[in-house]
Structures are given as C-alpha cells and as structure tokens.
Amino acid sequence: MKGNPLFFVDWKVFLFFSSVFHSWFQAKYSEHIVLILSELNFVLSTIE
Incomplete structure (x- = not known):
C-alpha cells in the first residue's frame, strides 16, 4: 500500500x-x- 507498484497494478x-x-x-x-x-470483502481483508 506504501507505493508498492506491484500492489498498485x-x-x-x-x-x-x-x-x-x-x-x-x-x-x-x-x-x-x-x-x-462479502466473499470478495473477506479476500481483501486477508490481503491487507
């Protein structure tokens, strides 16, 4: 999240x-x- 280009892409x-x-x-x-x-939300919270 801190300027990570891969994450941005x-x-x-x-x-x-x-x-x-x-x-x-x-x-x-x-x-x-x-x-x-809600499943996508779970995946996102796991990624974070």
Missing part, C-alpha cells in the same frame, strides 16, 4: 475484473451478488 486489475464480474453476475446471478461481494 494488482489493484487496478482487481478493479477492472470486479467491474466486469459485477455486470456479468448482475445479469446471471443477481441474487448472489451480496454473497459474492
């Missing part, structure tokens, strides 16, 4: 994929969005 990639996944899951599994987001 990974964060941008993550943001890109999360937006893609969000629209895709929104269309296919809209009721599972909350479940997926």
Whole structure:
C-alpha cells in the first residue's frame, strides 16, 4: 500500500475484473451478488 507498484497494478486489475464480474453476475446471478461481494470483502481483508 506504501507505493508498492506491484500492489498498485494488482489493484487496478482487481478493479477492472470486479467491474466486469459485477455486470456479468448482475445479469446471471443477481441474487448472489451480496454473497459474492462479502466473499470478495473477506479476500481483501486477508490481503491487507
């Protein structure tokens, strides 16, 4: 988080994929969005 270029790139990639996944899951599994987001939240807290 402190100016780590690799982390910065990974964060941008993550943001890109999360937006893609969000629209895709929104269309296919809209009721599972909350479940997926909470799982992503857990992964993020593990990374931090």
